[in-house]
Amino acid sequence: MAGLYLHIPFCTRKCHYCNFYSLASAKYKPELVQALLKEIELQKNYFQNEKLESIYFGGGTPSLLNEQELNLIFEKINNTFSIDKQAEITFEANPNDLNKEYLRLLQKTPINRLSIGVQSFHDNELIYLNRLHNAEEAKSAIKRAQDFGFFALNLDLIYGIPIASSKSWQNNLEAFKALQIDHLSAYNLTREENTAYDILIKKGKYAAPNDVQGEAHFKQLLAFAKENNLEQYEISNFAFNQKYAVHNTNYWRRKKYLGIGPSAHSFNLLSRSWNIAQLKPYIEAINQNQLPNESERLSKADEWNETLMTGLRTKWGVDIDYLKQNFDADWVETFQHQTQKYIENGQLLLNKSVYQLSEKGLFFADGIASEFFRVNTTKSNE
Ligand code: SF4
CATH class of the missing domain: 3.80.30.20 (tm_1862 like domain)
Incomplete structure (x- = not known):
């Protein structure tokens, strides 16, 4: 849904x-x-x-x-x-x-x-x-x-x-x-x-x-x-x-959504798009039956980064089995290696197969997640 x-x-x-x-x-x-x-x-x-x-x-x-x-x-x-x-x-x-x-x-x-x-x-x-x-x-x-x-x-x-x-x-x-x-x-x-x-x-x-x-x-x-x-x-x-x-x-949880109105964002599982953040150009374009948006198709690296960023912010965390099923094995291996430092300093927890931020790590969630990011090699605007 x-x-x-x-x-x-x-x-x-x-x-x-x-x-x-x-x-x-x-x-x-x-x-x-x-x-x-x-x-x-x-x-x-x-x-x-x-x-x-x-x-x-x-x-x-x-x-x-x-x-x-x-x-x-x-x-x-x-x-x-x-x-x-x-x-x-x-x-x-x-x-x-x-x-x-x-x-x-x-x-x-x-x-x-x-x-x-x-x-x-x-x-x-x-x-x-x-x-x-x-x-x-x-x-x-x-x-x-x-x-x-x-x-x-x-x-x-x-x-x-x-x-x-x-x-x-x-x-x-x-x-x-x-x-x-x-x-x-x-x-x-x-x-x-x-x-x-x-x-x-x-x-x-x-x-x-x-x-x-x-x-x-x-x-x-x-x-x-x-x-x-x-x-x-x-x-x-x-x-x-x-x-x-x-x-x-x-x-x-990265489900599909549609944003209506100036500056609203949408996600159709493959790409993200965003409407122009200006009222008059927004209204003018719509009146001419045009969608005033730009969009970007997500690369595998984007998908990885979003999964890490959003997952670590929630109680559901990031499941290593999900990563293994959906991403390159060497990305997952590097991630597991990188997490060691955070597990040792108490900012990250590993419960069975799920990585979650501890109370100590939560305030630094964005910074920690970005340590695991992959750099985009393929990017395309639609
Ligand atoms: S100006 Fe105030 S009320 Fe309006 S969107 Fe921003 S925070 Fe909300």
Whole structure:
């Protein structure tokens, strides 16, 4: 089964740290919605009757879509693709959009999971990040969503904020627990080029994130998870009672997905493609029945690197038997040789045939995985 992603590239205002493609003006929302409908039509054969087991509205801010726009999008998806009855349908929402009227509207759609961008339950941290809501609004929005029957919820939190302390981070984790939510995504604050955060650091107004604080908060997060039986199933994702996010898990397990909207990415098992990250050129191309994307066919080395990168970030790890079945024997042999160093220093574990990062290795997952990468010898653009 496969997944569908829709990118809604508008936000009421930009958060300082954000490098997702989104504009702080929804002026062209009607044109964008029409283009999304048309892109779905242009991509109607993408799944070749394979059923959708997840649909994900991300952005940007999907909760800026109104009733009519949501209805049009669902009608198009329903008429174009085949959707599994149990499909997870996730909708990203900002707390300040989740008023009673909007929740009533969402209730009438097939959306069955909300991902709420809280980031922190401390007003000073929310101001620092340039978020629109305050802590009280976040808590009441979550409770309201639960009152409306949205029990499948994810909460986004950010750690490693330079003005945060270990106490304020612990308070955020305790607030998450008190709200009885079954899924948490927790991300380390990073400095992305050309974001407002990056510019503020360059001007000396903000401190740069530091690894020591980030690692300390991460360890605190892991200890909290352990104490509360909150399972870490991906480096930044945690769930109670195996309530894993279907859509995101399928990314990590390298299943097929289609991304609709500017900057959205797709993967058809053989190649990856990405739509242009500019609203007007995106709309213009779609209006001329053209898909504004570029794509790249994956080489065997790409496949290897992705398998290692995504596998090591998850609790499922990397199975040596899978590598042996799918890749050159000498690649596997080199990998086994390279892993020795990490097993000895305690960053990597070998359980039967599965390699997994230990707690000590998890914070350095990307760096460790990249040590095992193969260099591309054949690359082709489509
Ligand atoms: S709401 Fe989300 S997408 Fe929009 S600017 Fe903030 S972090 Fe970025």
